Amino acid sequence: MSLSDITDNLKQEEREIQNQINSSIDSFEHIVFNAGAGAGKTYALIESLKYIIKTHGKKLLYHNQKIICITYTNVATNEIKERLGNSELIKVSTIHERLWDLIKDYKKELLKIHVDNIKDQLKQLIFDLNNNPEDKIEKQFRVFRGLSDDLKDDFKKFIISEKEFFYKNYDKSAKNFKMEFEESLSQYKDILKNVANFKKVVNTVFKIDNYENCLDKIKAKKNHYKIVKYESKYNTDNLHRMIISHDTLIDYSLKIINDYDLLKQIVLDSHPYILIDEYQDTNEKVVKIMKLIADHAKKIQHKVFIGYFGDTVQNIYNDGVGSRIDEIHPNLKFINKKFNRRSHQKIIDVINKIRNDQIDQISIYADSTGGSVKFYTGKGEDKQGFIEKYEQKWNVDTKNKLHCLVLTNKLVAEFSGFIDIYNHFSSTSFYKKNYDRLNTELLSNDLSKIGDVPNLFYRIIKFKSELENPKTPLINFFDKKIYIKLIFSELNKIIILLKSIYGGTLGEYIESILKNYEKSDNEYFRHIINQLLNLERYSYQDFKNYLLDKLFPNLDTEEIDNAKEKLEELLQADFSQYISWYEFIIDKQQTSIVYHTYHGTKGAEFDNVIILMENDFGVKNKAKFSSFFKNFKNADTIKGEKLVKFNNTRNLLYVSCSRAIQNLRILYINDISDFREGIEKIFGKVYQYEI
């Protein structure tokens, strides 16, 4: 068994690094703890928290003070809570939860910031509508700007009074949309000439009106306009409804903490230790907040410790502070950990070359030799064959899995065997309109984020698969209270009813459930189905109408047939695709190969990794990887925007390659002759993949 023999003196060195952190904690010296992939960063964070409790816990308890530990995700919060055990002294949470908790009671101050924000937005909107000379904007508002002042006012009044009618017709084709408004808008010459521009004008008018109304109501101290609320479900502000979301919460927090010294003092006096996990992906405004707190502590001569834990090279999200930490919060003490506790030597060699900085990892194990890395080039159509080759070569099965990294969610869906479902959902008018919600609501592992219809489908498939699994305890299908009351013969009847549900597709299965529901007068069976579907009406036709309404809202009569057809395709898709999708959602794939996006593997580790790579990443990142390899040998000469891009790609490559414990293969599916040298500098010989 390799990777088991820890070298004694390295173990000792590792302890000394922890001691360095501990002594910084004791002396309230702010630190950045940088540790490469697989170094045991979270372990160090937890050790530090334990150390604070052990050495300073009594003092904290006495002064009623708490330690703040900030994580990047809810999943990380739960993991740390679990590993740490219960402690009253530590507040572990995401940054948003913590910030809101700290500022939410400053209602008056928040309201002032909110009013300022709305006034700023309002100013911008009015400028865009009337004066902004920027080409694109001038074009959109040209016709409106050409109206006389009186006509402008008339138009605004008219369209605000017709708001409902406007939205009702919003999605109609330009031709039909014009027909609806032609008559009533004839006096405003050319305003309907370009429907897209017209909608832009109207939306801007509405927004201005909303904001002005909101400011009036705040001034008049109307109900619901006295406090600002934070809404975490969607990342969209609703300023005129007094609702802010994630990004604005951070903006407001920075402002309020900047403006009110008393708040700074309260925060630092009740939380003398602040530890931030994954600092590299933390918004730089959060680092600014920390800097303000640290500076204020110094000014009033109170003590606070701020510790940033992370790795600049694993910064893969855009608004993360990354290596700019040093600019935004200067004079931090850097503590580096160079050990690798994850991978075999061959992998470590490669990832060291990718990061190419002062953290040149060495394995903590004496028996780390081995592992293998190979870089292949091939064609797009080679992907499947390449994966299958290693599936055999590495004796992959459901226990010894192969993890394959691809760039996009769509590719994950394709390889994982549910591309039809992905495509059908993406072609519904709801997800066309809310394109940004498709991936989250269809592919998230967090059920609370899954969309309404995907969630309903999920519940039905779960129900079916539990029903078919003999190991599922019967009580799973019942309310506990009902279950204990039932006698055997009643129970048996219900089970027979449940087992008589049949369908070769999801649609047929649901139809069967609902037919049995209509036929049966068994109240327990009906109760189970009620719990499962939670609908208003229980016929298959009603069910389909419900889906139509959700996935194709505000249908025009002529579009109904087309929508029904699309819905039918969704319901009649191959059931095996739904099973694959379901297993993907619950992250319990029964397959021996599991697919991920590069980004989605953050923090994970796998024995066998294949990475599928190509030049481009979407439309905005043409030549992402090719230009990275092209520039690799002259990395020190790149500057500005080019350097930012270079580092982004390097970080993503580092994160993905460093997931591997033992075997790593990369298949590059474009021609590499222009940048072969760069690849070879990192990966050595480039192999040609042949079938």
Added chain:
DNA sequence: ACCTTGTGAATTTTT
């Protein structure tokens, strides 16, 4: 030559 419409595709991820 420039404008308008319809269509299809779109990077990743968190809160």
Added chain:
DNA sequence: TTCACAAGGT
């Protein structure tokens, strides 16, 4: 939502 592109109009 946003963009690019083809097709057709002015």
